[in-house]
Amino acid sequence: MRRTPTMKDVARAAGVSVMTVSRAFKRDTSVGEETRKRIHAAADDLGYVFDSMAANLRSQRSHFVAVTIPSLNNANFAATVEAMTARLGAAGYQVLLGHTGYDILREEELIAEFLSRRPEAVIVTGGRHTPRARSLLSNAGVPVVETWDLPDDPIGHVVGFSNAACMDLLVDHLAGQGYVRIAFIGGDAGGDTRGADRRRGFVAAMQARGLDATRLIRAGQPPISMHEGAAAMAYLLDKAPDTEAVICVSDLSAFGALTECQRRGVSVPDDIAIAGFGAYDIAGICVPTLTTVDPCPAQIGDRAADLVLTLIETPGGPAVARIEPVLKIGQSTTRDP
Amino acid sequence: MRRTPTMKDVARAAGVSVMTVSRAFKRDTSVGEETRKRIHAAADDLGYVFDSMAANLRSQRSHFVAVTIPSLNNANFAATVEAMTARLGAAGYQVLLGHTGYDILREEELIAEFLSRRPEAVIVTGGRHTPRARSLLSNAGVPVVETWDLPDDPIGHVVGFSNAACMDLLVDHLAGQGYVRIAFIGGDAGGDTRGADRRRGFVAAMQARGLDATRLIRAGQPPISMHEGAAAMAYLLDKAPDTEAVICVSDLSAFGALTECQRRGVSVPDDIAIAGFGAYDIAGICVPTLTTVDPCPAQIGDRAADLVLTLIETPGGPAVARIEPVLKIGQSTTRDP
DNA sequence: GCCTGTAATGTTATCGTTATCAGCCAAGGC
DNA sequence: GCCTTGGCTGATAACGATAACATTACAGGC
Incomplete structure (x- = not known):
């Protein structure tokens, strides 16, 4: 041999x-x-x-950047990671990617594994972590960036946006169109903290306008699928047929909800308006197109990567880079004049 | 410090x-x-x-398995990778994941980078690679598995299926329903070799039944999106309005094509039938549901991971594990009796 | 001729862990 | 009493690269 x-x-x-x-x-x-x-x-x-392994040991530089996302099977997280990979790769870094399944315990394990590979920076999704994960990250001695969120108590740096504020954009738009009886379809309280934030944001936005915020449908373990969105819409149409508009926690569930309307001959937006979140491809092409909010996932990836590259060169104090999500109005919430 | x-x-x-x-x-x-x-x-x-880096160097075991896929933003590749990660992770291996952007030159670079991390096995997608990539993999001294395809001249092991044969399943189904003038919508010849295989498979399947296989629409650089599927369908409806059925290279383009029909008031399947490939979520929920072929992506991941785990323990000669994709008949190709 | 500078190359000592072998000690068999 | 056995622990030398410093050769200025 x-x-x-x-x-x-x-x-x-x-x-x-x-x-x-x-x-x-x-x-x-x-x-x-x-x-x-x-x-x-x-x-x-x-x-x-x-042999990088030997080189890394001697030079004490792994050229790894550890990145965790909740799920691989999500076009938006994929876009963020692709953007990061492009920038970091160009600068000679290799992304060590892991997915947590929306489970902070799994995230903790993953972070522990990753840290033993001595990454030069860690980028995580979201702002909720186990105490041990927080402590591991704080003591790792490398830059830590939390993304896709604006945590109250960040570990290090942040590149994100307010999920709650996105719901304000949507409620504002719907209220402006004269909709009053607005429902929310999302997952059960669970691992998807960004989804939970959007639910909270919905409630706050409704209450701020003096609107009834009690039409909250829980559609299953998050992240909810197209099928669960459809089931939730079926439930809503049966139980609260006077609902005028519904905001779904994501475009995928919104599309599922739309299909349920199609199956029942319920017209969107004439009988009921539907909005989603995420600006997935499907929102721009389905009939009618869906009103949604674009969280600019590639921008998150770019900014996080740039931040990490800067910090590796010259460590700096915590900073928050705020992304501004964009309301994209589709046909699904456009009332006839 | x-x-x-x-x-x-x-x-x-x-x-x-x-x-x-x-x-x-x-x-x-x-x-x-x-x-x-x-x-x-x-x-x-x-x-x-x-510090794994030091441990790896001394023990000459990295506990890495390198995996390359064309794109992160694809539910099927994501499912394959999630399945792999679960099995390999349970056995103590860390997946080093990279995406090639459907570009074999990029794949070559990625493989070179990965090999310098001394992975204990390499799993790649597809059977087409640059000569240097093939040579790097052959000489790496670790198990190599090609997936999602049945290459004519495999580098090492294979866990895949025949993309061409999938088209035979669809053509068989459509011909059985009495459809004769069948078109194919796919990408231009390009990086997506599996898409190109499906195009070839379509032509072969049509010819085998004595049907005209010249209705081939090229919809842009692969992989083609929902929007490109819609544009291709628009072109098809304009140029060849007598087409009875269309097979799209993926469910995503098939859904785009479906939306174009909806926008034009063309009824599916009464005016035209549509089939896709991939068994994406959307195929099972859109109205009408899409006929598609399920390539069992999670099974590919499971089998590849098991194979790799076996081979790391006891290296063995090349083997081919054949996956059998499953035809899933939806409403989009069901002719009224 | 001597000094200085610079480009190209060599020597030595690690980086943080584990493979390997050796040592120690208590228990047990004869 | 002596030897074996097995459980635990330690000393030493790597793994394959690079940091840091040393050396050589040669050019150019005075």
Whole structure:
């Protein structure tokens, strides 16, 4: 069994010291043009593959950035991560991605695992964590960024927005269109703290306008699916048929709700208006298009990545980068004049 | 600036040697119950975090499994990865996930980066790679699994299915319902080789039944979106209004096509039938529900993970695990009797 | 010719953990 | 009393790279 070659083997083959080989594999280091070529030729010849593990240990730089998101199967978190990966990758960092399943206990485990890989920064989603997770992150000695939220008591840095304020945008829009009896469809209280924040934001926004905020449908364990959105809409149409508009915790559940209306011959928006959250592709193409709020996920990724890159160079005190979500009005809440 | 503590610090604090500390952090090693407790207490006290980097270097085991997928923003790849992560995580492995953007050059870079982290196995999506990527993987000395495809010339192991055969399932179903003038909507020839395989499979399936296979709409750079599916359907309805059925390269483009019909008042399936691929959530809830093919993404993840775990223990010769995709008939292709 | 500067290369000592082997001690068999 | 056995612990030397410093060679200024 052939052992995988090391720098030593390459050095021997090229007739130089290992140090020169090491230098030949880096940029901005002085190695003769001739020598460098010879070394790379020898390396290719031997099938040498650089060993980051050893390099990381000696240089105490892992070039990892740990990132946790609740779920891989979510276009918005995916967009955030893709944006991060692009920026961090360009700067020579590798993203170590994990998903928590919306479970802060699982998040804690994941953070512990990740920290043992000595990432140079950690980016987490949301502002709620277990005490041990908080403590691990605080003591990790690397920049920590919380995203997709504006925590009351941040661990370190923040790149996010107020989920509650997004609901204010929607309620404002609906109230402006003259809707009064407005319902909310979301998940049960559970792991999805951003969903729970939006529910709270809905209640606050309604109360601030003197509107009844008791039409709250709990549609199952969050995050709720299209099917659960449909079931919730069925329940709503049966139990509170005088409802004029409904805000769903996400576009996916909103679309499910829309399909239930279609199956029943209930017209949207003439009989009932529907709004969602997230600006998923589907909101822009379904018939009618859905009113929603765009949380600018790629912007979150970009900003978080930039922040991390800055902080790795020059550590700095906590900062909050506020993202401004954008109301996108669709056909599903547009009342005929 | 306080240096992060090492085993040496823990050993000193607990009054034992570093070796004993090392043992105390593993299972199945003989350390006195008293001593173990004392060591863990000292570790917690100091805020010690185990350093995998050093452990990996010495033990020559990274506990990484590298996984590449074309895109994060895809429910099916996400399902595959979530299934893998669950199994591999339970066995103590960490998934190193990267996305290629459907670009085999980017895939090559990613594979090179990943290999320098010394993963214990590599799982890639699809069977088309650059020559250098193939060579890197072949020489890596670790198990390699290709998924989501049945490559003609596999690098190592395979867990996949025939994308072309899936189209045969759909054409068979449509032809059985009496449809004759059937079109295909897909992306331009490009990075999405599985989409291209499905296009080829469509042509083959049509020709095998003596049907005209020339209604091929190219809807843009793959993977095509809902919007591109809608635009392609608009084109099809304009240029070939006698088309009776259309198969789309994915459910997402199929849904886009469906919305275009809704906007035009074209009835599905009465005026035109639509089928997709992927069994995404949306196919099961939109009105009408879409006929599709379920590639069983979670099963792919499970099987690939099991295979990798077996191979890490006892390397074995190449094997092919064939997944059988399942036709799911929806309302969108059901002709009235 | 001597000094200084700079580019290219080499030497040595680690980074933090674990593999390996050796040592110690108590219990038990003869 | 001596040897074996097994449970626990320690000493030492790596794993494969790089930081830090040392060395060499050669050019140019005086």
